[in-house]
Amino acid sequence: MSRDFAYVAHSYSEEDCILYALGLGLGRPANRCHLSAVYEGSEAFAALPSLVNVLGMPPFWAKDPSTGITWQKIVHGEHAFTLHAPLPTRADIVGRTRLTGLVDKGEGKGALIYSGRDVSLAEGKPLATGKSALFARADGGFGGPQGPLKTVHPLPERAPDVFFDFDTSPRAALIYRLSGDKNPLHADPDIAKKVGFERPILHGLCTMGIAAWSIPMVLRKGDFTALTHQEVRFSAPVYPGETIRTEIWEDGDIISFRARVLERDVIVLNNGRARLN
Numbered sequence: 001m002s003r004d005f006a007y008v009a010h011s012y013s014e015e016d017c018i019l020y021a022l023g024l025g026l027g028r029p030a031n032r033c034h035l036s037a038v039y040e041g042s043e044a045f046a047a048l049p050s051l052v053n054v055l056g057m058p059p060f061w062a063k064d065p066s067t068g069i070t071w072q073k074i075v076h077g078e079h080a081f082t083l084h085a086p087l088p089t090r091a092d093i094v095g096r097t098r099l100t101g102l103v104d105k106g107e108g109k110g111a112l113i114y115s116g117r118d119v120s121l122a123e124g125k126p127l128a129t130g131k132s133a134l135f136a137r138a139d140g141g142f143g144g145p146q147g148p149l150k151t152v153h154p155l156p157e158r159a160p161d162v163f164f165d166f167d168t169s170p171r172a173a174l175i176y177r178l179s180g181d182k183n184p185l186h187a188d189p190d191i192a193k194k195v196g197f198e199r200p201i202l203h204g205l206c207t208m209g210i211a212a213w214s215i216p217m218v219l220r221k222g223d224f225t226a227l228t229h230q231e232v233r234f235s236a237p238v239y240p241g242e243t244i245r246t247e248i249w250e251d252g253d254i255i256s257f258r259a260r261v262l263e264r265d266v267i268v269l270n271n272g273r274a275r276l277n
Contacts, residue, residue: 003067005097008056009122013090014040016179017047020054023176024209025168033222037213047087049227050212052128053079053205054180056095056119062134070138072195076204077112077135078150080231084126092122103149107141114150152233152271155256160247164214165262168202170241176206201237207244207268208232211259214246215274219255229275236268244268
């Protein structure tokens, strides 16, 4: 809990915005509204709101032996971000991460590591805040507190109002990792098999990012910049090449969602909540 994370200075440009969008699968020639995320010459060119998830991130700190974490067996459990201002397409920013909680689920049941992150422009203007939970599958039973556990957003009990299907590329994880998350679990087949997956899995934040642009694609006619908040629980991995269906409920200002992989009929994102302008 006392681990000190240095401020992370991060300069990004239009090219980084485009690379991130390509990692999420945007750029299908038949869909012209994709151009606002992948072509700097578009009149509506803008940074995707979920780009903030890869800005000002610390290096893969859980791999440091001093943490005591079995890094090969950690997975992303939950994530959320809130934008305080639209993201520029080019900026110098600063990110600061802090640990906010630990939960010991018990021997053989793993542990939860909660963290928060503030992202601001280099001159100090706040851009976003983020919250995250890592599930350390092999590190329960260390004698830590058994709570409190973060509550999750309940989904409506009725059928989804609308949905959006998107077939991911088999190369999706290899492209997305170029935006900063170099965990070999998403690229190395041998490491993936050692930790129990049949092959490299898609980054959880990539799946979250796909849902992030799918929601305004359906509800705001493709205006990706309408998204200002997103929170989600990761419930199962996606394998690159699978089809993700984002299921959406709209109740006034409250947007609820989840995502499932159609090929296996498995829910991969759950208890999602979003806010749109």
